[in-house]
Amino acid sequence: MNATVAAARRKAPLDTPTGLRSDATRDISAALNALVADFFALYLKTKNFHWHVSGPHFRDYHLLLDEQGDQLFATTDVIAERVRKIGGTTLRSVGHIARLQRVSDNDADYVTPLDMLAELREDNLRLAARLRETHEQRWDGLVRDFRSLGIEPVSVPSHDYSDMLSSFLRWADLRQMWRGAIA
Ligand SMILES: [Fe+2]
Numbered sequence: 115m116n117a118t119v120a121a122a123r124r125k126a127p128l129d130t131p132t133g134l135r136s137d138a139t140r141d142i143s144a145a146l147n148a149l150v151a152d153f154f155a156l157y158l159k160t161k162n163f164h165w166h167v168s169g170p171h172f173r174d175y176h177l178l179l180d181e182q183g184d185q186l187f188a189t190t191d192v193i194a195e196r197v198r199k200i201g202g203t204t205l206r207s208v209g210h211i212a213r214l215q216r217v218s219d220n221d222a223d224y225v226t227p228l229d230m231l232a233e234l235r236e237d238n239l240r241l242a243a244r245l246r247e248t249h250e251q252r253w254d255g256l257v258r259d260f261r262s263l264g265i266e267p268v269s270v271p272s273h274d275y276s277d278m279l280s281s282f283l284r285w286a287d288l289r290q291m292w293r294g295a296i297a
Pocket residue numbers: 164180
């Protein structure tokens with residue numbers, strides 16, 4: 115038995131029924147897994163700042179960062195399970211996150227509260243931009259696929275964070291639903 119056959123046999127129990135072609139599963143999973151890694155990295159950075167924030171606004175900032183951290187963490191399971199749903203495999207470890215994350219860590223001994231907020235603001239903006247960019251790249255391909263079938267696809271409601279995430283996930287579902295007709 116060669117190495118390719120052995121690897122395929124090991125992964126067989128993870129096979130998930132999907133209408134996607136293997137290259138589509140691979141591409142979509144890679145895009146989603148990079149986002150999961152970013153959300154985990156930003157979650158931990160936000161908790162790091164939640165734990166280490168100091169100064170006169172401690173209570174407000176401490177609570178704000180906890181709330182933000184909860185929201186970031188909540189996205190990880192939704193996206194990772196979507197990867198499995200379309201037949202891909204997702205993140206397996208902290209090391210896997212570290213290999214994929216595009217959010218930079220901040221291991222400094224001390225960060226001022228305002229620097230923490232400024233850094234998180236930039237990280238969140240960059241993550242939202244990556245989410246939008248990934249969505250638009252994939253969405254454009256889907257729009258072309260739909261139009262070739264004479265179907266006018268639904269529009270993206272806004273660039274709000276949660277709207278973007280839900281439309282991105284809807285895109286993954288639609289892609290799967292229509293792939294059989296388009297292929
Ligand atoms: Fe806490």
